[in-house]
Amino acid sequence: MKPYPKYFDKIRVRADPQAEAKAQAPVCQWDGCHEPGTHRAPVGRLKEGEYFRFCFDHVREYNKGFNYFSGLADSDIARFQKEALTGHRPTWTIGTNSGARSSPDFAQQRSGRAGYYNRVRDPFNIFGDQRTAPRERKAKPLEAKALETLGLTTKATGADVKARYKELVKRHHPDANGGDRGSEDRLRDVLQAYRVLKRAGLG
Structure with missing residues (x-):
C-alpha cells in the first residue's frame, strides 16, 4: 500500500482569503509604510465616498485622531446634528398654511358630519336636505x-x-x-x- 494514495492528490485546500486580499491590496498610504493597505479610512468632511488605504496598525492610529467636524464652529456642529434628525431634509412648522385651514371648504372636510355625508351614498334620500345635491347618474x-x-x-x-x-x-x-x-x-x-x-x- 502506498503511503499517499491517489485520492489524496484530489483533495484541494482552500486558499486563505486574507492572504489573497493582502496580495491584491495597494500599498499602505502612511508615510514610510510598505505593508499592504487592506483597510479603508474616510478622507474627511465634504469628501464622502473617498478613502485612504492603510494597513491594520495605521488605520487604527488614523481612526484615533479622526474628527469629521474638525475646523467647524460649535454652532455649525449643532446645526448639523439637528438636521441629521430629519435626514437633512427640509421641515415646516405645524400651521404655516393657515389660509387653507380657515377656508370654508377645509372646515367642511374636517367636520365629522360633512365628511360622513361626502363619503356615504344615499340612494333612498335618508339624510334629506342635509346632503349636497345628488350627483347625476352616469349611464353605461x-x-x-x-x-x-x-x-x-x-x-x-x-x-x-x-x-x-x-x-x-x-x-x-x-x-x-x-x-x-x-x-x-x-x-x-x-x-x-x-x-x-x-x-x-x-x-
Whole structure:
C-alpha cells in the first residue's frame, strides 16, 4: 500500500482569503509604510465616498485622531446634528398654511358630519336636505342606448322607465298595428332596451 494514495492528490485546500486580499491590496498610504493597505479610512468632511488605504496598525492610529467636524464652529456642529434628525431634509412648522385651514371648504372636510355625508351614498334620500345635491347618474353605453331607444334621459327613474315601456308596448304591439313589420321591429327594440335597463336596476 502506498503511503499517499491517489485520492489524496484530489483533495484541494482552500486558499486563505486574507492572504489573497493582502496580495491584491495597494500599498499602505502612511508615510514610510510598505505593508499592504487592506483597510479603508474616510478622507474627511465634504469628501464622502473617498478613502485612504492603510494597513491594520495605521488605520487604527488614523481612526484615533479622526474628527469629521474638525475646523467647524460649535454652532455649525449643532446645526448639523439637528438636521441629521430629519435626514437633512427640509421641515415646516405645524400651521404655516393657515389660509387653507380657515377656508370654508377645509372646515367642511374636517367636520365629522360633512365628511360622513361626502363619503356615504344615499340612494333612498335618508339624510334629506342635509346632503349636497345628488350627483347625476352616469349611464353605461348600453344603458344610455337603451334609454335613448325608450326616449328617456339619464335622469329617468325606475318608475319612468316602467311607464314608458308599457306605453310603447301598447303602441307598437302587432295587434294594435295590424301586423305592421316596422312596428314589430320597433317593439323588439323596446323589449331589448327594457331588458337591459331592468338588469341595471331601472325597471
